[in-house]
């Protein structure tokens with residue numbers, strides 16, 4: 168188990184060059200399997216989930232040139248072959264499910280473990296994915312804890328309306344449709360920035376997709392996709408994370424951010440906690456001129472609130488980071504997770520720091536901030552952004568805290584601790600049983 172030891176209380180200051188967004192990188196890596204031509208990727212982050220997908224590629228005979236540490240790899244799947252009796256996809260990452268469409272297109276068969284899970288946020292359904300695969304003509308069978316999808320023929324175009332705007336289901340729909348026979352339509356599609364980046368990559372490969380960034384995707388299948396060279400854009404989760412870390416520690420951090428057009432709601436949400444963002448020359452900077460204070464709503468008898476739901480709502484993966492700000496800021500705020508039913512239990516850990524956070528139901532917590540906080544030893548669940556939220560609080564409190572089981576951070580943020588040290592943090596990894 169990897170833990171973080173944090174000597175908090177130092178304001179973090181400086182400049183960060185953020186990495187790419189894991190939730191764009193992983194579907195894009197999966198999509199490389201849609202072509203037999205080489206694909207070169209730049210600014211590929213050296214994170215656990217990427218290494219796991221690359222291991223799958225190596226195991227099926229794909230060629231990978233370059234060192235992941237350099238950030239540039241060329242991947243060619245011309246010689247790849249998938250054998251469902253031998254090859255296994257990783258279970259502990261949600262993105263494994265996005266290898267199914269390319270495997271179906273290329274080899275007519277895919278096998279995935281039933282339990283493919285990512286962060287432990289509550290139910291992570293696979294039914295919407297299965298419905299999509301079936302809709303395109305794949306046959307699904309269950310076998311010894313695995314799900315096998317088969318489509319000996321080319322996938323056929325499909326018209327579909329999702330129950331809810333699921334990120335990975337929309338991406339899987341797009342990957343099925345780009346090489347299917349005919350025109351497919353998806354209504355209630357997800358449109359998060361990483362979904363937009365992913366669709367942009369497919370377009371670069373030659374896919375014909377209309378409606379990117381909206382809730383309706385119209386996709387005309389093409390005969391084949393081509394190899395391309397692609398540079399990932401910055402991860403808005405990482406941008407927000409470092410901006411929040413600067414503010415919660417009483418410092419000021421600037422982060423390169425070329426996708427500032429995605430930030431209006433995020434900026435307003437920071438302001439609810441007394442934090443201003445400014446944007447100049449491609450860098451966004453956070454500062455809290457009067458410290459962290461929850462802005463009082465004008466309406467009587469309501470709490471200031473942050474509502475997280477599928478884009479263009481406030482992003483659900485950023486909620487823990489703002490709960491940490493709420494626990495630190497003076498005043499009370501309501502946090503509403505409209506997506507996951509099991510994503511807030513961890514907030515009890517905040518009590519160990521002396522914070523007052525009340526979970527009113529599976530989807531809502533209220534922070535009663537401004538309490539005197541003390542260093543603590545806390546345990547993170549297997550949720551990337553929660554390990555970060557706990558670390559944020561620890562970094563803001565003078566003294567030595569320990570975040571047990573912080574390794575999920577490595578699933579999304581390369582060199583995270585090194586970046587924090589650069590900003591002036593006193594923090595290190597340590598291994599325990």
Ligand SMILES: CC(=O)N[C@H]1[C@@H](OP(=O)(O)OP(=O)(O)OC[C@H]2O[C@@H](n3ccc(=O)[nH]c3=O)[C@H](O)[C@@H]2O)O[C@H](CO)[C@@H](O)[C@@H]1O
Pocket residue numbers: 190193261262285290291292331332333334335336477483484505506507
């Ligand atoms: C690899 C990847 O890209 N992972 C992201 C992706 O996961 P993922 O694609 O798994 O998330 P989904 O959008 O499918 O939502 C996850 C779960 O939330 C529930 N749900 C979701 C939306 C909704 O309106 N109603 C509802 O009930 C469902 O139980 C669903 O299974 O999107 C999530 C939601 O932004 C993010 O947290 C994950 O980081």
Ligand SMILES: C=C(OP(=O)(O)O)C(=O)O
Pocket residue numbers: 189190260261262284285286287484551552579
């Ligand atoms: C929940 C996340 O990822 P995953 O879906 O891979 O678990 C995340 O990136 O915060």
